[in-house]
Amino acid sequence: MALRSVSRMLNNRAINQVCKRAYSDEMSFTFAAGNRVFYDAKSVKQVDVPSFSGAFGILPKHVPTIAVLKPGVVSIFENDGSVKKVFVSSGTVTINEDSSVQVLAEEAAPVENLDLAAARDALNKAQSQLNSASSEKAKAEAAIAVEVAEAIVKAAE
Amino acid sequence: MWGRFGSLVPIGAQTTQISQQRGMATLKAISIRLKSVKNIQKITQSMKMVSAAKYNRAERELKQTRPIGAGASQFYEKAEVAAPTDVPQRLYIAMSSDRGLCGAIHTSVARLIRNELLKDDKNIKVVCVGDKSRALLGRTFGQNIIFAANEIGRLPPTFLDASLLADAVIASGYKFGSGEIVYNRFKSVVSYSTQTLPVFSLSTVQSAPKLSIYDSLDDEVIQSYIEFSLASLIYYALKEGACSEQSSRMTAMDNASKNATEVIDKLTLAFNRTRQAVITRELIEIISGASAL
Numbered sequence: 001m002a003l004r005s006v007s008r009m010l011n012n013r014a015i016n017q018v019c020k021r022a023y024s025d026e027m028s029f030t031f032a033a034g035n036r037v038f039y040d041a042k043s044v045k046q047v048d049v050p051s052f053s054g055a056f057g058i059l060p061k062h063v064p065t066i067a068v069l070k071p072g073v074v075s076i077f078e079n080d081g082s083v084k085k086v087f088v089s090s091g092t093v094t095i096n097e098d099s100s101v102q103v104l105a106e107e108a109a110p111v112e113n114l115d116l117a118a119a120r121d122a123l124n125k126a127q128s129q130l131n132s133a134s135s136e137k138a139k140a141e142a143a144i145a146v147e148v149a150e151a152i153v154k155a156a157e
Numbered sequence: 158m159w160g161r162f163g164s165l166v167p168i169g170a171q172t173t174q175i176s177q178q179r180g181m182a183t184l185k186a187i188s189i190r191l192k193s194v195k196n197i198q199k200i201t202q203s204m205k206m207v208s209a210a211k212y213n214r215a216e217r218e219l220k221q222t223r224p225i226g227a228g229a230s231q232f233y234e235k236a237e238v239a240a241p242t243d244v245p246q247r248l249y250i251a252m253s254s255d256r257g258l259c260g261a262i263h264t265s266v267a268r269l270i271r272n273e274l275l276k277d278d279k280n281i282k283v284v285c286v287g288d289k290s291r292a293l294l295g296r297t298f299g300q301n302i303i304f305a306a307n308e309i310g311r312l313p314p315t316f317l318d319a320s321l322l323a324d325a326v327i328a329s330g331y332k333f334g335s336g337e338i339v340y341n342r343f344k345s346v347v348s349y350s351t352q353t354l355p356v357f358s359l360s361t362v363q364s365a366p367k368l369s370i371y372d373s374l375d376d377e378v379i380q381s382y383i384e385f386s387l388a389s390l391i392y393y394a395l396k397e398g399a400c401s402e403q404s405s406r407m408t409a410m411d412n413a414s415k416n417a418t419e420v421i422d423k424l425t426l427a428f429n430r431t432r433q434a435v436i437t438r439e440l441i442e443i444i445s446g447a448s449a450l
Contacts, residue, residue, distance in 0.1 A: 034315070097235060
């Protein structure tokens with residue numbers, strides 16, 4: 001009898017722990033870009049993303065939402081306290097009910113891989129393209145290029 | 158009795174004469190055939206090597222792309238977006254490529270769409286990615302095709318290709334409630350399965366039952382989100398398709414090479430037998446000619 005109750009207690013505790021783990025302070029974070037995958041359903045502490053409605057931080061149990069990324073730096077605070085900064089050109093953020101987070105980017109690169117001089121060159125080129133653009137479409141495309149290049153320069157500095 | 162035998166003799170004589178002529182002719186014919194089969198085998202073997210190299214790369218890249226596909230379709234699953242009942246218009250995007258000789262890759266995609274079209278060809282429009290699906294569907298359902306894209310499959314697909322396709326789908330102005338991307342999901346070198354990914358329009362997403370739990374949404378955000386996720390899904394489907402196609406071509410070409418080996422063996426045997434028969438007959442002719450003197 002005693003043995004059985006002990007084992008039941010253990011069982012209950014185990015179940016409690018499992019339940020806690022499923023709903024608790026962890027998020028399943030996926031960060032993928034067209035060129036590589038950074039995180040695949042990993043647990044992290046916090047993620048800061050730049051979106052069109054302003055930059056915001058995501059902690060576990062964030063309210064579900066979707067947002068569109070704008071060019072900028074995504075910062076990932078890992079569980080061991082280290083911070084990883086990745087530049088993204090564009091993409092989407094999805095935060096679901098079960099606290100799973102997906103960041104999908106068109107292209108992404110770690111900030112330390114960015115070359116400031118090359119970024120400045122790209123910015124100058126984009127600006128001259130914007131000035132010389134004649135049609136509406138070319139203008140819009142050049143404006144996007146300038147926006148991205150500015151964000152890269154800012155991130156690389 | 159005699160009469161019958163008598164009538165048989167000239168027939169026998171005739172047939173030997175014909176086979177003599179044919180013996181010389183077949184020898185030449187067999188050697189031509191043998192040579193062409195050997196050439197075909199060389200081609201299939203090198204095609205196999207090429208697609209093996211392409212497959213390795215495609216599989217490596219596919220591993221990198223799977224989280225994108227999973228991530229992009231997650232929102233639709235979690236928000237329980239479903240095809241609307243009041244908007245019957247549907248869109249099918251056929252993911253094939255320009256090149257053939259890869260088993261049933263393109264036919265299985267086309268077959269799935271054709272079955273849907275046979276059920277209801279009024280409310281379904283098709284976007285053909287790759288020449289093969291257009292060739293398969295264009296003949297019978299040409300009026301259902303909105304546009305077709307080609308130059309797919311020669312080079313590994315990039316996100317830019319996917320963005321252009323997504324842009325073309327949106328710019329086509331077709332009003333659909335829901336849609337599906339039909340592609341071949343790569344399982345292993347020897348197997349793939351034809352599957353679909355969901356595509357939805359703005360109004361469909363807005364009427365999703367669980368959308369209200371998502372915070373701070375406006376139409377512009379949802380529209381941009383849908384457009385980007387369409388591009389991501391197309392990108393993922395392109396990658397899956399490319400990998401399945403290369404692996405399937407590899408198997409197909411391997412089988413073709415094996416079959417060519419079999420044919421070559423049979424033809425070599427037939428060639429040698431015929432050659433021997435010709436030699437023997439010539440000897441008999443010489444010997445019988447000599448003994449008649």
